Amino acid sequence: xxxxxxxxxxxxxxxxxxxxxxxxxxxxxxxxxxxxxxxxxxxxxxxxxxxxxxxxxxxxxxxxxxxxxxxxxxxxxxxxxxxxxxxxxxxxxxxxxxxxxxxxxxxxxxxxxxxxxxxxxxxxxxxxxxxxxxxxxxxxxxxxxxxxxxxxxxxxxxxxxxxxxxxxxxxxxxxxxxxxxxxxxxxxxxxxxxxxxxxxxxxxxxxxxxxxxxxxxxxxx
Amino acid sequence: xxxxxxxxxxxxxxxxxxxxxxxxxxxxxxxxxxxxxxxxxxxxxxxxxxxxxxxxxxxxxxxxxxxxxxxxxxxxxxxxxxxxxxxxxxxxxxxxxxxxxxxxxxxxxxxxxxxxxxxxxxxxxxxxxxxxxxxxxxxx
Numbered sequence: 001x002x003x004x005x006x007x008x009x010x011x012x013x014x015x016x017x018x019x020x021x022x023x024x025x026x027x028x029x030x031x032x033x034x035x036x037x038x039x040x041x042x043x044x045x046x047x048x049x050x051x052x053x054x055x056x057x058x059x060x061x062x063x064x065x066x067x068x069x070x071x072x073x074x075x076x077x078x079x080x081x082x083x084x085x086x087x088x089x090x091x092x093x094x095x096x097x098x099x100x101x102x103x104x105x106x107x108x109x110x111x112x113x114x115x116x117x118x119x120x121x122x123x124x125x126x127x128x129x130x131x132x133x134x135x136x137x138x139x140x141x142x143x144x145x146x147x148x149x150x151x152x153x154x155x156x157x158x159x160x161x162x163x164x165x166x167x168x169x170x171x172x173x174x175x176x177x178x179x180x181x182x183x184x185x186x187x188x189x190x191x192x193x194x195x196x197x198x199x200x201x202x203x204x205x206x207x208x209x210x211x212x213x214x215x216x217x218x219x220x221x
Numbered sequence: 222x223x224x225x226x227x228x229x230x231x232x233x234x235x236x237x238x239x240x241x242x243x244x245x246x247x248x249x250x251x252x253x254x255x256x257x258x259x260x261x262x263x264x265x266x267x268x269x270x271x272x273x274x275x276x277x278x279x280x281x282x283x284x285x286x287x288x289x290x291x292x293x294x295x296x297x298x299x300x301x302x303x304x305x306x307x308x309x310x311x312x313x314x315x316x317x318x319x320x321x322x323x324x325x326x327x328x329x330x331x332x333x334x335x336x337x338x339x340x341x342x343x344x345x346x347x348x349x350x351x352x353x354x355x356x357x358x359x360x361x
Contacts, residue, residue: 025257026250033248047248051257059265131237138238158239189231196227196234 006070014061024070025054031071031159032078038154039082041139049081072169079151134195141191149184152177 006027012020032053037046056077057064064073142150148170155161155169167177189196267275 022254025254029250029253030247034242047253050253051260054257055260058261134234135238135241138234157235158242185231189227192231193227196230
């Protein structure tokens with residue numbers, strides 16, 4: 001869904017069309033949950049944040065300006081709520097359960113998942129462990145970046161946004177976003193230096209394995 | 222300077238992380254809306270702005286109370302004035318007249334030891350030092 005569609009749906013919702021609101025939730029729920037999960041590393045807490053985000057959209061639709069980027073607006077609200085949640089958790093010594101939970105928590109689906117990348121059945125267990133470690137390292141390194149840098153990086157690399165969209169969301173010019181991304185990348189390179197140095201790209205291993213198999217099996221190219 | 226192989230390796234890891242995220246299942250929008258609907262019907266909680274005004278309103282009596290207490294304490298006699306309860310005790314015991322008499326005796330240098338002892342016991346000499354002259358004169 002483009003932002004123009006989202007803006008026109010918001011306009012319809014501002015005129016009282018509840019169907020337009022539900023459509024907006026359906027279209028953007030995935031994005032909001034993903035965005036919140038990057039901060040919280042927990043699906044259940046990310047859905048709680050998403051509930052708060054869409055509640056705010058419902059209660060204050062007038063705060064959305066037609067010209068602005070709808071997903072950018074959602075990302076801003078979600079970031080703020082997720083950071084609040086993290087601060088509350090720190091204050092409460094990292095209590096396991098989300099503080100955003102409400103009376104409806106018991107209705108929550110049972111299949112709550114934790115922060116782990118999807119499991120690939122065809123992957124060897126040791127490779128799976130290595131991959132999970134790599135993902136953990138990279139998420140940890142991104143998490144240590146200053147707030148604007150990590151948001152810019154997430155939106156560009158994980159959501160595929162262009163510099164203009166990121167700039168609108170973070171209220172920065174395009175050159176400022178470029179510089180932000182450059183600094184984020186430099187910081188990641190520095191932080192992940194040991195990991196980047198030791199691990200050879202998996203593709204090379206796979207290729208070598210495949211070549212060895214072909215040779216041993218007597219296949220000809 | 223950055224090792225170019227590290228640069229491409231970082232690129233690869235970021236791409237891998239993004240792909241892993243894309244591979245995760247999308248949240249169930251129907252179940253989400255099902256949980257959200259009852260909350261939409263709830264009345265909106267007090268906004269932060271309103272809450273701030275309520276807090277300010279609640280502080281007004283406290284500030285007024287503090288201001289009154291400050292004024293009251295400021296109007297209290299200073300430490301070098303005669304304490305009010307000392308004057309009251311002296312008046313009640315009708316001692317001012319007696320003290321006036323004793324003082325005139327003291328001036329005459331005829332204060333006997335027994336009288337001094339009584340005055341000391343009652344710690345009245347110290348109290349007398351603190352009394353303003355016009356108080357003693359008015360009592361006479």
